[in-house]
Amino acid sequence: MNNPQLDTDGHLRHLLSIEGLPKKILNQILDTAESFAGVTEREIKKVPLLRGKTVCNLFFENSTRTRTTFEIAAKRLSADVISLNVGTSSQSKGETILDTVDNLIAMHADMFVVRHAQSGAAHLIAKHVPPHIHVINAGDGRHSHPTQGLLDVFTIRKYKPDLHNLRIAIVGDVLHSRVARSEIHALTTLGVPEVRVIAPKTLLPAQVEKMGVHVYHDMNEGLKDVDVVMMLRLQNERMSGAMLPSAQEYFKTYGLTQEKLALAKPDAIVMHPGPMNRGVEIDSSVADGKQSVILPQVTYGIAIRMAVMAILAGGGVQ
């Protein structure tokens, strides 16, 4: 079956998932982002690559960080941006996803940035739109959040340039996490030799090891000698029930504290996709500590999103 993300020449047509993208394309995005990172630090933070184009942020599920960074990224590329919180309008009136999309196409949208609570929603839209329209997945259910995965490896590359020599641990609710899936695909595709996941069995999906990760249930073992610790958010509704008994117990066993972080390499960096639950998955002293690169992640998110939009629009500047 054809990869729905690539056109017949193997160029990126949509960004739906990291899985299935060749290393070459991932590097192209990361390198392009590198060139945009400069733009965001200039006095006039704009380039005209997307002038006259309309980017439509279609959020069927709420988001602050992701939506805002996509908005900023599009604006820095000089695009016109429309942001719709569809969850609160058309959907509640019974309109289907594709009806909403069709209406926006009729208004001449050129690019869709889509977030939806169901896995596969961005694929559905990508299959539906005419060839000149591009779709970027900004998170679909538990499936994928490719720009987050990319900004995470971008951040890692900044601090630890030699990806072929790293040991990385992803900690927490892998089962429900599209971020974890995207990170795993990005890291394994780019040649990180050892990716670990650390979580209780209730928060790991079936046969997760087939994604190319080493499975740990004990933080003390899993964090030993790692270069990067990537924490995952624990949703409120999972904190007590059949998945976990309580937030307190989770913090004791899987929360990242200074003490546990000390097991990692001394220069290890700590990451989190946000929003954080301080005192649940991560202790404040770690989140705000000197090993944390959580805020740089957000900053780099803009450059990554600019790069993806520029490449899709055919202007992958170097």
Next chain:
Amino acid sequence: MKIHIKNGHVIDPKNNIDSKLDIFIAAGKILSIGQAPDGFIANQTIDASNLIVCSGLVDLSARLREPGEEYKARLASELQAAVAGGITSLACPPDTDPVLDEPGLVEMLKHRAKQHGLAHVYPLGAVTRQLQGKALAEMSELYAAGCVGFSQANEAITDTQVLWRAMEYAATFGFTLFLHAEEPFLAANGVAHDGEVATRLGLKGIPSAAEALALASILRIAQETGAKVHISRLSTAEGVNMIRAAKAQGLKVSCDVSVNHLHLTEHDIAYFDANCHLKPPLRTQRDKDALTAGLKDGTIDAICSDHTPVDDDAKIAPFAEAEIGATGLELLLPLTVKWAQQENIPLARALSFITHAPANILAVPAGSLTLDSDADICLFDANEYWKIDAAQLKSQGKNTPFNGFELPGKNKYTLVRGQIVYQS
């Protein structure tokens, strides 16, 4: 009307016929096979050279969507689809709207189906009212109205007390219960096999254990109550082993597999193909191999189409929200022929899974070319390949994972009670 079917290769597993013979039909019945009866003058002769002549197919599970869901399919379209697929008898599960739990509804359905004069429709009544798994439906009354067995469709009876009573009650009258084995708590909100594909795609999984757990309860209670139980649409290797053991123990249990599960695995979901959102979910290669092995050694008795037509809009949604099911009436024959070819299974044996065996399970007079029985006959070319074009299917449901496949086994004629009801 007298019909002479000439030069066909007649296959009738029940009567051990597998050779080139002529068939003579009069007054809707099979008058003779082989020799022309004295003075037989045909009104019509069908040249069946190069064709297989077998009993019309019998399908254990075909949703016709009437009453209540006519926007998905109608009797007229689905019964046309059935005979286009060579199916002349079918059982329909009770999950219509309203549920087939009242005799009046069953009588109406039988009556309306009969008016079409196409495939014979054998309703399965609900085991429990509204399929809620709480109070028993009026099985005896439903039987009198025309139900040939009782089913919960895709619903489970969670309360083992109710399951036990349902089996005791059914056993009292010798009724067969058609049950789908899936433990509902473990399967809750699941949409795909709980394995590597669901993990990659971020879909909520249904573990194989959900089938094993439900089977364990059903088989144990069947053993206690002596009820006749048919397991609909087995999907796992473990399930096959459990049925094998139950049969060895002497339980009155039979089971079927959907033809979809003989061809597809979880990997066919690919990039969220909603046509692969099925119940039970598509499982692993190992499970698929075990299902074929189960048919070969007699553990699994029959193959069904699990025909579930869905309107287009209901499939255009993210995978988990897309409605469950695949259209199947017109694909049961070619997919079974294809499977038999791949697995080196003699055609006669393969046909028994879709004729004689399911007829036996339903205890209906169908599935063979027995003399003096209704002339329900299918004539097909086993070697002609044809390309599945969903848009061209007669069924109102165009939802199939097999769109674009080239399959062998092209149906040419279907006869019901000696009338040609389909000709390609």
